[in-house]
Amino acid sequence: MSVLVWLHGGSLSPTDPALLANPNAPAIFVFDKPFLERTRISFGRLQFIFESVLECVEAREHRLCVGIQSEEIIAFARSRNCTQIHVTFVASPELDRTIDALEEAGFKVVLHHLERLTSYSGQVKRFSAFWKRVETEVWKP
Amino acid sequence: MELQTQFSSREDMTTYLALQLEGLYSTEAIPNEIRGGRRAALEQLEKFKAVGYGKRNFVASHTSRLSAYLRHGVLSMAEVAAHVRKNANGREKIEFLKQLAWREFFLLVLEQEGIGVLENLEAPKYATKWQNDLPEDILEARTGLPCVDTWVEKLIETGYMHNHERLWFAAYVTHWRMTDWKAGYDFFREHLLDGDIASNALSWQWVASTFSSKPYFMNQQNIQKFSSDAYCSSCRAVCPFRKSYPDLERSLFGQDYGWSS
Numbered sequence: 001m002s003v004l005v006w007l008h009g010g011s012l013s014p015t016d017p018a019l020l021a022n023p024n025a026p027a028i029f030v031f032d033k034p035f036l037e038r039t040r041i042s043f044g045r046l047q048f049i050f051e052s053v054l055e056c057v058e059a060r061e062h063r064l065c066v067g068i069q070s071e072e073i074i075a076f077a078r079s080r081n082c083t084q085i086h087v088t089f090v091a092s093p094e095l096d097r098t099i100d101a102l103e104e105a106g107f108k109v110v111l112h113h114l115e116r117l118t119s120y121s122g123q124v125k126r127f128s129a130f131w132k133r134v135e136t137e138v139w140k141p
Numbered sequence: 142m143e144l145q146t147q148f149s150s151r152e153d154m155t156t157y158l159a160l161q162l163e164g165l166y167s168t169e170a171i172p173n174e175i176r177g178g179r180r181a182a183l184e185q186l187e188k189f190k191a192v193g194y195g196k197r198n199f200v201a202s203h204t205s206r207l208s209a210y211l212r213h214g215v216l217s218m219a220e221v222a223a224h225v226r227k228n229a230n231g232r233e234k235i236e237f238l239k240q241l242a243w244r245e246f247f248l249l250v251l252e253q254e255g256i257g258v259l260e261n262l263e264a265p266k267y268a269t270k271w272q273n274d275l276p277e278d279i280l281e282a283r284t285g286l287p288c289v290d291t292w293v294e295k296l297i298e299t300g301y302m303h304n305h306e307r308l309w310f311a312a313y314v315t316h317w318r319m320t321d322w323k324a325g326y327d328f329f330r331e332h333l334l335d336g337d338i339a340s341n342a343l344s345w346q347w348v349a350s351t352f353s354s355k356p357y358f359m360n361q362q363n364i365q366k367f368s369s370d371a372y373c374s375s376c377r378a379v380c381p382f383r384k385s386y387p388d389l390e391r392s393l394f395g396q397d398y399g400w401s402s
Contacts, residue, residue, distance in 0.1 A: 010337075011214040013179050031144075036165035040331040043159065043166040044173045044300045048334050050158055051177030052215050054146055064144040066161060088214065091251045092338065115219035117245040124249045126353075131242060138222070138238050 004082040010090035012052035017112035026061035070101035182210035191229035209334035247339040300334035
């Protein structure tokens, strides 16, 4: 079993859980061309992301590229004989679509999770009700 | 197309990235004042002790400037919270931790509702027919209202807008200009360094009243007070905000939500 870590716009720290869990694995980040072609995004946002990615991959094998996200990840994973792709989960339709494409291509996708502020996992509707439930934990975890 | 990762300077990197991503961004290729990366994030975190955060509703107040790092996972909410618990006190600590809890709340709503957060979660609480597109004069910062035009200019230039200005701007777009909050969401996503689905879409919905029990709005006095009179004393425009809360409630929504009480 060989692992590739996939970095995305919500997981851009060298202390990202997927990176920390796989200290020797190569990593990939893709500027997703189809997304950027249909979505207006300022240069400043892309530069902020790029600067953050650079620090994430300083000490490991990496590929940073522009292209179709799922295709680039699959090609790099195959070139390194990786069968598992590790990624830190954030709720995002783009992330979901890419995970589906990776699984369809036969890869096992392993999800890691960012450290949260609270342990609350119930339904949410209004902040005031949520706050009453988490207030104590937020003060003193 | 593979991107190189070694650069002699930030200017060199900016020039390179602008060329490689040509056609994939919507603005001029001008570097940010706020730098990306963990090192810059930790420097900013170290500086932040939440001093004056209790007055965070004042635009000139000391805010954390950590939101872009939180948005992109460069910092985690847990580590920022731990820093503030250790380094801040009293009301300032309480206010900041509560703001972090808002972020967590919005993320939980996103996990719960999925892509549904990009549509009205509830019906608007007043009769309205919003137009789809953001008016050109807003996009081009030429509404003639010095406050609104300055908010837009600063956003485009810096990728940042103070939270209170975000609320004012969202209320202006949605209630005064009768524009769908989704157009405002797109505009913020384009420019805000911290633009994300959860906080961005749900804050717009909160203002629009599709994720709250009543619409949020403000009047001129509120803008004057919390902007530390940055605009109003010298403003010669016909101000659409210069009314009492009850009068604005009636003219904007045709009903009384009790904001003034």
